[in-house]
Amino acid sequence: MRNPIELLLGNLDDKRKWRAYRARVKQLPAGYREAAKGLEHYVMNFGPVDDGPTLVRMFDDLADLLERSAADGLPIREVVGDDPADFMETFLDTYRGTGKSWVEKERRRLASTIDKAIQEQDREAGR
Structure with a gap:
């Protein structure tokens, strides 16, 4: 049986992990924090x-990447390349199909x- 508090607030473990991620990002150098944002x-x-x-x-994986890059002194441009959207699409491709997608849900709903x-x-046409 689920914890009654979790029924109201959602998965508390996910919330703790989210807060941990946010704390990690706060520790990054300013430029990396802005990139993370x-x-x-x-x-x-x-x-x-x-x-x-x-x-x-x-x-978590994104924070790992940014932390390692900051520790290695790698410029942000070298991390994300000339097209940050392309970088993120490549990054996101690794997660496609691993969870529920609101886009897929909406496609099914439209169909x-x-x-x-x-x-x-x-x-109406009597067919």
Whole structure:
């Protein structure tokens, strides 16, 4: 049986991991923190999944990459390349199919709605 608090607030472990990720990002040098903010925003808007555990894993991996790059003194441009969106799409490709996608859910919903519309049209036409 799930913890009653988790029923109201969601998975507490995911929330703890999210807070840990945010704390890690705060420890990055200023430029890397700003890059993390932009990359995080991109993931939240264009990410391939919307389930907590996959998102937490994705952000942990992103924090690992940024921490290692900062420790090695690697310029941010060398991390993300000339096209940061392309970099993020490549990064996100590793997570596609590993969790629930709101985009896939909406595609299924659209297909179902169109199927129902065609059935209704056929019924009205007496087919």
